[in-house]
Amino acid sequence: MRRPSRLLIASVALLGSLGAACGSHDADTAASATGDVTVFAAASLTAAFTEIGDAFMVEYPESKVTFNFAASSELVTQIGEGAPADVFASADKGNMIKLADAGNNATEPQVFATNLLEIMVGPGNPKGITGIADLADENLVVVVCAPEVPCGTYAAQIFESAGVTVTPKSLEQNVKAVVGKVTLGEADAGIVYRTDVTAAGDKAAGVEIPAATNVVAEYPIAVTKEAANTQGAQAFIDFVNSEQGQKILASYGFLAP
Amino acid sequence: MSRSRRRGRRVSLPVPVLALAVVAVVFFALPLVGLLWRAPWSNAWAYLTEEHALTALRLSLICSLWATLLSVVFGVPLAWLLARVEFPGRGVVRALCTLSMVLPPVVGGVALFFALGRRGLVGQYLDRWFDFRLPFTTAGVVVAQTFVAMPFLVITVEAALRQLDQRVEDASRTLGASRWYTFRRVTLPAIRPAFVAGAVLAWARALGEFGATITFAGNFPGTTQTMPLAVYLALETNPEQAIVLALLLIAISFAVLVGLRDRWFGRSDRSAVTVLA
Secondary structure, X not given: OOOOOHHHHHHHHHHHHHHHXXXXXXXXXXXXXXXXXXXXXEHHHHHHHHHHHHHHHHHOOOEEEEEEEEOHXXXXXXXXXXXXXXXXXXXXXXXXXXXXXXXXXXXOXXXXXXXXXXXXXXXOOOOOOOOHXXXXXXXXXXXXXXXXXXXXXXXXXXXXXXXXXXXXXXXXXXXXXXXXXXXXXXXXXXEEEHHHHHHHHHHOXXXXXXXXXXXXXXXXXXXXXXXXXXXXXXXXXXXXXXXXXHHHHHHOOOEOO | OHHHHHOOOEEEEOHXXXXXXXXXXXXXXXXXXXHHHHOOHHHHHHHHOOHHHHHHHHHHHHHHHHHHHHXXXXXXXXXXXXXXXXXXXXXXXXXXXXXXXXOOHHHHHHHHHHHHOXXXXXXXXXXXXXXXXXXXXXXXXXXXXXXXXXXXXXXXXXHHHHHOOHHXXXXXXXXXXXXXXXXXXXXXXXXXXXXXXXXXXXXXXXHHOOHHHHHHOOOOOXXXXXXHHHHHHHHHHOHHHHHHHHHHHHHXXXXXXXXXXXXXXXOOOOOEEEEOO
C-alpha cells in the first residue's frame, strides 16, 4: 500500500477537526477516514463487524480496518497491557467500565446495539422445551456460560428472575462453546444470545425468553486513549451508528439501542 | 551413586554456544519472572486457600495421575509394538498415535465428541446400551488428558527400546528366563530413565491440559474444572487470583520435574562449566 504523505495526513486531520468544530455534518457523512483503523471487538460481533468493516473500506477506500476479536474481558486486558487498539467494542457494560476505570478510553462509551438472550436447542426442538421452567429437569443436559463471563451472568439473572433452579452440566468459558455443545448434540439446551441462534442457521433452534425474565445485553463502543488513528476510529464508530451499519447489525439479529 | 562419578568433571563450552544457551534460559525464565513480578503476594494465601481453588487443584492432581497411569498401561505396550514388531503401515500407525501432540487441543476435544460423545461413533452405543456418558464427567477429563498426554510417553519409550541392544534380552531368554521376567529384570531397568521421563512428560502435559478438557469434558467445579480451567476463568474476573493459581501449578510441576531428575537421572548439575576464553 502506498503511504499517504505527512502533509496529506495533516491536512485531513485539520479538515476533520474544522468539520468537527463546526458540527456541520451528521454521523452518516463523517469526516473522511484514512490509514489503518484497529478495532478490538467482542467475539460475538465477529460476523457483523467483519461485514461492517468491509462496507467501511468501500466507503473510505483510503482506510484499512483490522479486527481483533476475543472475549471482551480479554480485550480489556490486552488494551491495558498496551495492545495497539483504536476502537474498543464490548459485549457488556461491565468490561467497558473496566476499561474506563483504567482511563483507557478517549471518548464517552456509546451503546450501538443490544442483544437478547435465548434458549438454544437442537434443530426441531427434540426435547420440546418451551421455556426456562423446563430447564429445571434433571434429565436434560443444560450448559450455560461461566459466571465469570457476561453470558453467564445474564443466564444466572434469567434463572433468578424466572425463579427456576437449573443445574447446568458445564459452565463454558464463552458463548461459542455453549453453541458448540448444543449444535454437536452433546447438550440439550443452552442459554445464548439471539444473534447466536441466527448465526447457527439450521444447526439449532431458538426458544424465546419472555421480556419479563429476559436480559437486554448492551454493546458499548469507544475510541481508546492510546489510539494511533483517532480520526479513523471516530469515523468507524460513526459508521457503526449509521443507517448502513445498523442495517448490517440487524441482519445478524442485533437490536437497535 | 552417580553423584560421586560426576563430581569434579569439568566441561568446556565455546562462548557462542554458551551465549545462545543463556538466551534460551532467559527466554524460559523471563515469563516466569513476569508472573512472580505481578503476583499479589499479600493476598496470595487467601486466594490459594479458597475452596474452589483447592477443589480444582485436587481434581487436577487426581485426573492427571489417572491419565499418567492409563498412558503407562496402554502406552508401554504400544511403544513396544512400534519398536519391535515389523508390520506393514507401521509408520502410519506411529503417526496416528502421536497425532494428538500436534493437533490443536480444542480440535482434539471436538474429535473426542465425534468418537465418544452422546452422538459419537462409539459414544452413542455407550449411551444407548449402558447409559454411560463421558462428556461432562470426571472420566471425560481423564480421557481428554490421556488423549493428549500418552504420545509423550510412547515416543520416549519407543526411542529407548529401539536403542536397547536386543542381544541382552536374547541372552536372558536363552538362559531360561521367561518373557515377563526378562521384561521386568532386563528390559525395564535398561529403559528406566526413558520410561520415567516419558511418564513425567505425560503427567506434566496432562496437568496443564486445557483445550481438549474444556471442549470434551466441559467446566464444572468439582467434577470437571481442573486447575488450568480455573486459572483461565479467573483471568476473566480476577487476574490476581489467576496469577497465584498459575504459580501454584508451576511450583508443583517444577518440584516434581526437579525432584525426579535428581532421583532418577543422576545429578548432572554438579559438573562445573568453564568458559574457553
